[in-house]
Amino acid sequence: MFYLRVKGTKNQFMRRDNPYEVTSDLSEAAAYERQVHAVSRKQAYKASLGTIDRSTKKFEIITEEVARHGLASADRKLHV
Numbered sequence: 001m002f003y004l005r006v007k008g009t010k011n012q013f014m015r016r017d018n019p020y021e022v023t024s025d026l027s028e029a030a031a032y033e034r035q036v037h038a039v040s041r042k043q044a045y046k047a048s049l050g051t052i053d054r055s056t057k058k059f060e061i062i063t064e065e066v067a068r069h070g071l072a073s074a075d076r077k078l079h080v
């Protein structure tokens with residue numbers, strides 16, 4: 001499954017029933033079995049906003065494992 005998470009957060013996701021609101025509950029979050037569907041939803045969300053409102057949230061597509069464990073990013077490496 002793939003989720004749309006607000007960039008810069010660990011547990012804020014696009015709601016299934018309203019793409020303009022966020023939730024921290026994965027059962028209420030929009031979930032997609034294929035990454036391409038999540039990409040389509042993200043593009044539709046951006047297109048619906050136009051270019052005027054810059055205060056809207058930016059979303060990133062993440063896997064279910066990352067969403068469930070609240071990881072900052074699956075591909076980010078630890079700097080030791």
